[in-house]
Amino acid sequence: METALIRDAEIEIPLICGAMYPCSNPELVAAVSEAGGLGVIQPLSLVFVHRHDFREGLRLIKSLTRKPVAMNVIVEKSSKKYTDRMKAWTDIAIEEGVRFFITSLGDPRWVVEKAQAVGGIVYHDVTERRWAEKALSSGARGIICVNNRAGGHAGERAQLELFEQMHDLGVPLVAAGGISTPEHFAEALRQGYAGVQLGTRFIATRECNAHEDYKRAIVRATERDIVLTDKISGVPVSVIKTPYIEKIGTRAGPIARFFLRHPRFKHWMRMLYSLIALWKLKRASLEGSGYKDYWQAGKSVEGIDSIESVAELMQRYRSAFGPGA
Numbered sequence: 044m045e046t047a048l049i050r051d052a053e054i055e056i057p058l059i060c061g062a063m064y065p066c067s068n069p070e071l072v073a074a075v076s077e078a079g080g081l082g083v084i085q086p087l088s089l090v091f092v093h094r095h096d097f098r099e100g101l102r103l104i105k106s107l108t109r110k111p112v113a114m115n116v117i118v119e120k121s122s123k124k125y126t127d128r129m130k131a132w133t134d135i136a137i138e139e140g141v142r143f144f145i146t147s148l149g150d151p152r153w154v155v156e157k158a159q160a161v162g163g164i165v166y167h168d169v170t171e172r173r174w175a176e177k178a179l180s181s182g183a184r185g186i187i188c189v190n191n192r193a194g195g196h197a198g199e200r201a202q203l204e205l206f207e208q209m210h211d212l213g214v215p216l217v218a219a220g221g222i223s224t225p226e227h228f229a230e231a232l233r234q235g236y237a238g239v240q241l242g243t244r245f246i247a248t249r250e251c252n253a254h255e256d257y258k259r260a261i262v263r264a265t266e267r268d269i270v271l272t273d274k275i276s277g278v279p280v281s282v283i284k285t286p287y288i289e290k291i292g293t294r295a296g297p298i299a300r301f302f303l304r305h306p307r308f309k310h311w312m313r314m315l316y317s318l319i320a321l322w323k324l325k326r327a328s329l330e331g332s333g334y335k336d337y338w339q340a341g342k343s344v345e346g347i348d349s350i351e352s353v354a355e356l357m358q359r360y361r362s363a364f365g366p367g368a
Contacts (some may be wrong), residue, residue, distance in 0.1 A: 044119040044364065048213035049163050051184060052143050053111050055079035056361050057238030058228065059187075060245045061219065062115030062145065063195075063339075064091040069100055071353065073107035083113045083145055086132045093252075095130050101139045114141050118149035130157075132305035137161055145187065146178070151186035153281050155182035166217065168196030172208050185215035187240055191302040192221025194243045194281045195340030197271070206234050223346035225363030232364070243340045249352045257338050258350050260285070283338045 048057040060067075060075040062085035069089065082104075083269050089100040104112055114136045116129055133144070133154060142161065147168035155165045159182065166185035167178035175186045188205040189198045200208070200216050201272065209216055214238035222228055223244045228252035231239050246253050247261045264283050271279040282288060 046184065046232070046237040048217060051166075051215065052081050052113065054081050056357065056364055057214070057217075058357070058360055059083060059145070059217065059238065059240040061089075061240045061242040063242050063246065065089045066246050066251055067094050067115075068252045069095065069104045070107065070252070071248065071250045072112055073104045074248075074353035075245065075357070076110040076112050077108040078354050079110075079361060080357060081111065081113050081143065082108075083115050084136070084141070085115050086102060098135050098139065099346070101136060101141070102299075111143060112141060113143040113145055116144055116146045116151070117153050118146050118151055118154060132158055137163070148182070150176055150181055152181035153181055161248060166215070168219070170196075172212075175209055175212060176216070179212065180215060182212075185217065185237070186212065187217040187219050188236075190218070190220035192266075192342040193219055194269075194339050194343070197279070197281050199340065201337050203233065203234055206236060210235055218256070221342045223343035225359050227343075227346065228360055229363045241343070243343045244347055244356070245353070246340070247347050247350045248356060250351065260338055261340055261344050261347055262280065262350060264340065264344040266345040267344050269340060269344060280339060281341055283344070285338065286336075 045118070046057045049055070055255050058080040060071065060082050062083040064085055065088050067083065067088045072084055075082035084101065084104065086097060089095050090097055094278035095103065114133070116133055120126060130153065134157070137157060142163040142263040144154050144156070144158050144165045145168065146165055151165055151167050158165050164184045165182065166187050167175070167183040168187045168189055169175045169178060170189045178186065186209060188209060190196050190202045190205055191200055192202070193332060197220060198205070202221065206216060216232040217238045217240050217280060218236040219240035222231060222239050222241055228239050243261060245251060247258045260283050268284045270284045270288065272282055
């Protein structure tokens with residue numbers, strides 16, 4: 044069997060390990076690619092959490108696998124300094140041989156232009172058809188459909204609903220959200236998706252260097268334990284309901300909500316929230332339950348019952364991928 048994602052990314056199994064801040068450490072990215080899927084580099088995680096010079100971090104990943112890896116580029120226009128830094132990292136990634144890019148939160152045009160100049164490809168994260176149409180008009184080759192079971196910034200629509208809404212666009216679609224078992228993977232392919240993207244499932248692996256408390260929380264959790272909070276970034280984010288989350292609540296206060304919705308101030312307020320969130324998520328992920336428990340996760344926790352190696356996990360997905368799966 045072959046899908047458009049397999050052809051575009053030059054991989055063996057149509058499965059992406061989604062970029063995760065702060066959990067995308069080099070060893071995890073490399074292990075997923077080495078096992079036949081597509082590991083995705085998350086630049087902020089690589090540089091500011093795992094403390095690698097960006098180019099040297101890429102070379103570390105390349106020393107662990109010769110197979111293709113991708114890079115996540117968040118194209119939100121938060122500041123000129125951020126955009127310039129992301130463009131510089133994209134140029135370095137291209138110099139180091141990366142040819143597959145996954146963009147999110149904005150117009151991917153400049154990434155598309157850089158990638159296409161070297162024969163590269165861009166897929167774009169969306170939660171609605173209108174964002175898919177905008178990304179395709181900017182040259183994106185495929186769409187990652189983020190549904191209402193995803194971790195992080197989840198969408199509002201179900202997996203099948205998103206496919207039915209977008210299949211006539213005529214481009215590869217990737218299902219993202221709520222997928223944790225080979226059966227979920229096979230179901231998405233039967234629905235017509237060209238592949239799947241997983242995040243939470245890969246946190247609960249030995250190669251991920253998130254704190255063991257975080258991994259155990261994922262294994263223990265059910266989908267009823269996943270709640271949305273706008274206290275992290277100003278927009279709803281899926282997290283595990285811990286005693287700390289129950290204590291502080293899931294809604295931003297009235298003053299914060301006013302600024303988050305104000306036409307003039309909302310971008311500055313979201314930037315402030317994002318900076319605070321990056322710090323909180325990094326500490327919670329690396330320090331465990333001794334710190335405030337902001338643990339991002341999607342409803343795929345329902346199907347996660349153990350911490351295992353990436354190779355073991357990927358073998359089960361490989362077995363589910365084939366004629367009659």
